Amino acid sequence: xxxxxxxxxxxxxxxxxxxxxAVAGVDFSLQQGELRCLIGPNGAxxxxxFKMITGQLRPSAGEIHVAGQSIRxxxxxEIAARGVGIKNQVPDVxxxxxxxxxxxxxxxSKWRGSKAVTAVDRIAERLSLxxxxxxxVGELAHGQRQWVEIGMVIVAEPKIVLLDEPTAGMSDEETTxxxxxxxxxxxxxxxxxxxxxxxxxxxxxxxxxxxHRGRVLMEDTFDQVVANPTVRDVYLGRAKGG
Amino acid sequence: MSPEFxxxxxxxxxxxxxxxxxxxTAALFAAPYFMDDAFQLDxxxxxxxxxxxxxxxxxxxxxxxxxFGQTIFFGxxxxxxxxxxxxxxxxxxxxxxxxxxxxxFAALLGYFMIxxxxxxxxxxxxxxxxxxxxxxxxxxxxxxxxxxGSVRLNxxxxxxxxxxxxxxWLSEPLSISGVYYLAGGAMLFMxxxxxxxxxxxxxxxxxxxxxxxxxxxxxxxxTRLYKLCAFVIAGTVAALSGVLYALWGNFVAPEMFNLxxxxxxxxxxxxxxxxxxxxxxxxxxxxxxxxNWLGTVGxxxxxxxxxxxxxxxxxxxxxxxxxxIGDAIERLRGRHNSxxxxx
Amino acid sequence: xxxxxxxxIIYSIxxxxxxxxxxxxxxxxxxxxxxxxxEFMMLGGYACVFCVRSGVPLWLAYxxxxxxxxxxxxxxxxxxxxxxxGRIVDTLLATWGLSLFLVGLVTTLFGPQAWSIPTQFxxxxxxxxNFSSYNFVLMAVSFxxxxxxxxxxxxxxxxxxxxxxxxxxxxxxxLGVNRDLIYMATFGYGAALAGLAGAVLVPITGASPxxxxxxxxxxxxxxxxxxxxxxxxxxxxxxxxxxxxxFVSYVWSSVLGEVCVLIVAVILLRLLPLGIxxxxxxxx
Numbered sequence: 001x002x003x004x005x006x007x008x009x010x011x012x013x014x015x016x017x018x019x020x021x022a023v024a025g026v027d028f029s030l031q032q033g034e035l036r037c038l039i040g041p042n043g044a045x046x047x048x049x050f051k052m053i054t055g056q057l058r059p060s061a062g063e064i065h066v067a068g069q070s071i072r073x074x075x076x077x078e079i080a081a082r083g084v085g086i087k088n089q090v091p092d093v094x095x096x097x098x099x100x101x102x103x104x105x106x107x108x109s110k111w112r113g114s115k116a117v118t119a120v121d122r123i124a125e126r127l128s129l130x131x132x133x134x135x136x137v138g139e140l141a142h143g144q145r146q147w148v149e150i151g152m153v154i155v156a157e158p159k160i161v162l163l164d165e166p167t168a169g170m171s172d173e174e175t176t177x178x179x180x181x182x183x184x185x186x187x188x189x190x191x192x193x194x195x196x197x198x199x200x201x202x203x204x205x206x207x208x209x210x211x212h213r214g215r216v217l218m219e220d221t222f223d224q225v226v227a228n229p230t231v232r233d234v235y236l237g238r239a240k241g242g
Numbered sequence: 243m244s245p246e247f248x249x250x251x252x253x254x255x256x257x258x259x260x261x262x263x264x265x266x267t268a269a270l271f272a273a274p275y276f277m278d279d280a281f282q283l284d285x286x287x288x289x290x291x292x293x294x295x296x297x298x299x300x301x302x303x304x305x306x307x308x309x310f311g312q313t314i315f316f317g318x319x320x321x322x323x324x325x326x327x328x329x330x331x332x333x334x335x336x337x338x339x340x341x342x343x344x345x346x347f348a349a350l351l352g353y354f355m356i357x358x359x360x361x362x363x364x365x366x367x368x369x370x371x372x373x374x375x376x377x378x379x380x381x382x383x384x385x386x387x388x389x390x391g392s393v394r395l396n397x398x399x400x401x402x403x404x405x406x407x408x409x410x411w412l413s414e415p416l417s418i419s420g421v422y423y424l425a426g427g428a429m430l431f432m433x434x435x436x437x438x439x440x441x442x443x444x445x446x447x448x449x450x451x452x453x454x455x456x457x458x459x460x461x462x463x464x465t466r467l468y469k470l471c472a473f474v475i476a477g478t479v480a481a482l483s484g485v486l487y488a489l490w491g492n493f494v495a496p497e498m499f500n501l502x503x504x505x506x507x508x509x510x511x512x513x514x515x516x517x518x519x520x521x522x523x524x525x526x527x528x529x530x531x532x533x534n535w536l537g538t539v540g541x542x543x544x545x546x547x548x549x550x551x552x553x554x555x556x557x558x559x560x561x562x563x564x565x566x567i568g569d570a571i572e573r574l575r576g577r578h579n580s581x582x583x584x585x
Numbered sequence: 586x587x588x589x590x591x592x593x594i595i596y597s598i599x600x601x602x603x604x605x606x607x608x609x610x611x612x613x614x615x616x617x618x619x620x621x622x623x624e625f626m627m628l629g630g631y632a633c634v635f636c637v638r639s640g641v642p643l644w645l646a647y648x649x650x651x652x653x654x655x656x657x658x659x660x661x662x663x664x665x666x667x668x669x670x671g672r673i674v675d676t677l678l679a680t681w682g683l684s685l686f687l688v689g690l691v692t693t694l695f696g697p698q699a700w701s702i703p704t705q706f707x708x709x710x711x712x713x714x715n716f717s718s719y720n721f722v723l724m725a726v727s728f729x730x731x732x733x734x735x736x737x738x739x740x741x742x743x744x745x746x747x748x749x750x751x752x753x754x755x756x757x758x759x760l761g762v763n764r765d766l767i768y769m770a771t772f773g774y775g776a777a778l779a780g781l782a783g784a785v786l787v788p789i790t791g792a793s794p795x796x797x798x799x800x801x802x803x804x805x806x807x808x809x810x811x812x813x814x815x816x817x818x819x820x821x822x823x824x825x826x827x828x829x830x831x832f833v834s835y836v837w838s839s840v841l842g843e844v845c846v847l848i849v850a851v852i853l854l855r856l857l858p859l860g861i862x863x864x865x866x867x868x869x
Contacts, residue, residue: 018866054460080462092460094453096248104252105450108443109462136249152461308674310681358855363673364809367618370681371802371847379840501798505685508678546689552682556675557668 005068007032007190008053008160013062014214015048022048024214025062030160035186037201037222038194040211041235046194047089049211050162054086055079067159081109083159089168091145095138099129099148102137106152123155127181143174150178154185161185163193167200179203198226210234248517251304251440251449263434270426274419282422283490288530289425290486293432295510295526296519297479300436303516304445305472306452308362311351311369312507314376315477317498318344319484321380324404324494329391333407333415340485341478348477352470359466373504380496400495404488416489425486429523432479437519439475448472505548512555593835596720598827603727603785604800605807605819606734607778612808613815614751614771616673617666620680622779622804623797624687629654629780630792631691637702643788647726650784651777658776662769670768684797692794699791706788719788726785730778735816738869747771748869802843803830806850812860816869821861826850 008030015023023045030036038046051057052064055076064071071079094102100120107119124130127147132140137148146166153161163182167175175197182191182204195201201208201222208225210217212234218225225231274282298312322343326336351372355365384397393401406415407424416424439445451458451465459465488494497503506529514525533544608622619625629650636646665683669676706719738744750757750767758764783796790796807826811818826846834842857863 056456056460075464076459077462077464080460086460092454092457094450094457096453097252097449098249101249101252101446101450105446105458106461108447112443156462308677354851358851359858360851360854361858363618363677364854366674366677367620367805367809368847368851370620371805374798374802375840375843375847378843382838382840501685505681508681512678543689543693545685546693549682549684549686549689553665553679553686554682556679556682557665 319481597831623801629783654780655777
């Protein structure tokens with residue numbers, strides 16, 4: 001990783017919902033080409049953090065910059081057009097349309113005409129979706145739908161890919177395949193993954209950021225984080241304060 | 243919504259569809275030779291309403307926007323043509339103006355609602371409120387002070403004597419047959435045009451937005467712009483039907499803006515089903531035919547029946563009559579209904 | 586002049602509160618926009634006329650109208666609305682169908698002309714102008730409606746249950762509340778309020794099939810901007826729009842007043858997409 005400015009950074013990022021501080025001051029920095037994992041118990045603020053990166057939520061306070069530009073007041077589609085893609089926990093696709101159409105719509109946001117079509121074929125090939133291009137997405141199995149969504153997210157070659165629990169509901173085999181896929185995508189794109197499955201994280205992670213009660217608890221390599229007693233307490237609910 | 247139709251909308255229509263359109267066109271153009279003028283008048287108005295139904299079917303079924311206010315543009319189109327034509331004497335500019343003015347209003351209204359990120363329900367209610375305002379406003383223009391150019395708005399009574407259209411390449415104004423061909427031609431043309439629109443990037447993005455707006459935003463599309471486009475397109479098509487209505491009857495009246503008219507548009511689409519473009523058109527034809535068949539009944543009875551139909555259909559046939567019939571047929575055939583997917 | 590303007594504005598606010606409260610109660614509880622609200626008012630008007638023409642004193646006719654429409658509301662909830670919960674578009678269409686049906690039915694049965702009742706209310710003069718003293722009756726009823734609804738919600742057990750169900754129906758159910766019963770009762774109460782409003786309006790507008798359409802646009806806007814708290818939202822939104830509408834209608838025309846209200850509403854929705862009380866967590 002070169003010593004360049006981070007592709008994503010936040011400073012003092014906060015988000016309140018009424019009296020609840022879902023994100024309570026996060027300083028985060030992501031270098032281009034990283035594959036970062038976010039872990040933390042439920043309610044630690046990871047999803048809210050993601051939603052502020054995509055623009056679905058406005059920060060209550062703090063700064064947030066993507067590719068050198070502040071996105072505090074940007075609309076979600078502007079941020080997406082700037083190269084941020086997100087794959088949500090629950091498959092968020094166009095169920096009534098076919099796989100090819102889903103992928104085409106994703107590719108078309110960036111390319112026109114035949115370039116979009118070739119991008120679709122390329123991504124289908126890469127993700128082994130070619131066989132099911134003509135199927136209705138709503139009729140696919142859960143794991144297949146997840147991969148269609150991943151295809152949609154990466155076909156337009158975003159700079160940053162956010163994956164929110166990509167292996168939720170997947171079998172072990174599918175999980176391993178997904179880990180392989182993520183490592184492969186990482187060659188071209190910066191990736192941030194939120195996950196609970198430690199085995200999965202072990203397969204992909206280099207640096208891990210631990211969220212707790214809306215803040216970053218620690219940031220270190222996977223092995224260090226897993227060995228840390230505070231992290232274990234946090235997960236088991238024994239930690240005090242935040 | 244039957245995925246068969248939306249899922250295939252992006253694909254250019256198959257040969258058999260073109261054959262179907264060709265047959266319709268041929269039938270439409272040949273029919274006047276077997277019909278007298280009165281019958282042609284009866285059919286022409288069905289073309290006009292089918293076009294209006296098409297505009298709503300496109301907006302609701304394919305762009306996913308439920309607007310109770312397509313009648314606004316229907317009325318605006320008719321009134322614009324009447325006022326412009328009576329003022330200017332010619333008819334070509336008024337025809338274009340009668341499409342442009344409602345389009346501009348659609349852009350304004352649509353901008354405020356769509357860019358205001360108003361929720362779908364509130365948007366629907368607001369279109370209803372705007373319809374009410376228009377009806378009240380036009381109805382209250384009875385006094386002689388309500389004049390645009392040399393044309394009195396006439397409030398309750400409407401504007402009579404709307405001039406017939408003289409096409410640029412003809413020397414005579416359109417006869418009854420002329421209006422028949424114009425209405426039928428416009429209906430077929432817009433049907434084909436909108437069908438083809440669905441295969442373009444704009445059309446495909448609209449369907450994507452209807453399926454999952456949030457996802458489309460996260461893919462980088464400014465969904466507000468596309469929805470506004472759809473709203474303006476639908477408004478312009480509705481305005482066209484309004485102009486044709488004015489040409490058909492040579493008059494315009496505040497009834498074009500009223501709730502009965504608005505209800506009819508919604509009912510045509512509910513009866514015909516909003517998963518196809520042809521469905522609402524057939525719905526309009528069916529409902530109109532039935533109304534004619536029931537004969538002249540009082541306004542009250544019409545409203546009563548409209549309300550009843552709405553309630554019954556919403557309770558029982560929420561997907562529309564045609565799709566429900568389609569479902570029933572498929573069940574009888576024993577085929578696994580591709581719409582039976584766990585969506 | 587100022588006194589006149591202030592009076593007209595207060596009257597506008599009271600009128601708006603009266604015609605919106607029923608709709609707001611139903612919307613606040615069940616998130617249902619009852620497009621037949623205007624027709625509930627209309628039915629209340631006709632009920633009032635029937636009572637008065639049968640010799641019933643006016644104040645009792647009000648009560649009778651409220652009760653009659655309330656019962657009708659309960660029936661509508663059971664037969665139509667209950668089956669459509671969660672299906673927002675279908676509820677909109679179904680209540681619209683009901684609205685058209687009722688207008689058509691009344692037109693067919695009683696004709697389109699307005700029915701009136703003789704009133705013995707005189708005029709009151711101040712500020713150099715004459716006002717019907719009935720306007721004060723309307724204002725009184727309007728404030729009473731709000732006050733009584735507030736009192737019921739605040740001080741009775743039923744009110745507590747209703748508030749709880751409104752806040753979180755899942756938890757209320759878990760605590761043993763019969764949610765269906767609450768919804769039915771709330772819908773009936775909202776309908777009764779609409780019926781009462783319609784009855785009170787009879788001496789001013791008469792009872793006619795289209796009387797609902799006259800007020801319903803303003804009521805919808807009021808409730809949308811008011812937000813999900815029925816009482817606070819109605820009071821606040823009515824204050825705002827009553828002022829605007831009262832002023833513009835007085836200076837120019839009623840239709841222009843409605844247009845101004847709509848424009849202001851659309852702009853406000855931009856800033857507060859959930860209405861004024863949309864972000865309020867507690868309260869009525």
